[in-house]
Amino acid sequence: MKSRFLFPYWCHYLGWGLAIAHVPISIIGRMNGMFNILDDQSRNLSLFTGEHLFFMCTALLMTLGLFLVAFAKEKIEDEQIWQIRLDSLRWSIYINYLILIISLVFINDTGHILELNLWVPLIFFIVRFRWVIFRLNQSLSREV
DSSP states (O other): OOOOSOBOTTHHHHHHHHHHHHHHHHHHHHHTTTTGGGSSTTOOSOSSOHHHHHHHHHHHHHHHHHHHHHTBOOSSOOHHHHHHHHHHHHHHHHHHHHHHHHHHHHOOOOTTHHHHHHHHHHHHHHHHHHHHHHHHHHHHHHHO
8 A cells, every 4th residue: 555645763762852852952942031032921022032042942852753653654554554544543533623622612822723633643643543442452462
């Protein structure tokens, strides 16, 4: 089966490296006050402040990492994997919009909506896809 729109298998490892590298960089940035861009009081009309560039770089690092993990080929890519991918993508979009609607209605802070909309679909896709593959492998090992 020809998979035209997926990254090579090795991008899976690169994506995990980028996503994991995001965590300590963000923690260091929060300790040094670089995430003030999300506060309503510290909003600056200038686009290229140090805080905004740091936020952009870390957000792009995490997004690119999750994107590579989510859309890298598996070692064996067949029709069943495609169906699991499609089903996981559908569930991640459902969950994303449910969380987005709930947060818009009940939460007054709109600064984190961008992060929510960027990462939640990718995270839920990866978690659901890996969980279904894990369950499938367990059921196959029980049959043998």
